[in-house]
Amino acid sequence: MSRRTHLPSGLxxxxxxxxxxxxxxxxxxxxxxxxxxxxxxIWMRYGVELHELIRQQRSPPDVGDTDDIADPF
Incomplete structure (x- = not known):
């Protein structure tokens, strides 16, 4: 794109x-x-799947296994 345009897709x-x-x-x-x-x-047909994809894309990345972290309490 010739100028910086913020699109919902992020492209x-x-x-x-x-x-x-x-x-x-x-x-x-x-x-x-x-x-x-x-x-x-599209939302009526794929709403559940789209919701899951959106959740995956917007959630923070995994920082590792939390079982290795000692419980501070």
């Missing part, structure tokens, strides 16, 4: 996806609704 490189600057607000809203519907359908 910062790849092909630019151009949105026509001449879209009307109605056209932009139609695409927005389409994407919202698509997201809802």
């Amino acid at each position: 910062s490189r790849g092909l630019d996806f151009l949105i026509d600057a001449e879209w009307s607000p109605q056209q932009a809203f139609a695409v927005f609704e389409l994407l919202s519907d698509l997201r809802a359908r």
Whole structure:
């Protein structure tokens, strides 16, 4: 991407996806609704699996086996 754009995917490189600057607000809203519907359908079908993947990606990395740590109490 030509400029630093924060995307939900975290991607910062790849092909630019151009949105026509001449879209009307109605056209932009139609695409927005389409994407919202698509997201809802994907979530209905894969919600549990997606939730687990999101949890795995956002959880801190394992720091090792906690059984080796002495109980301080």
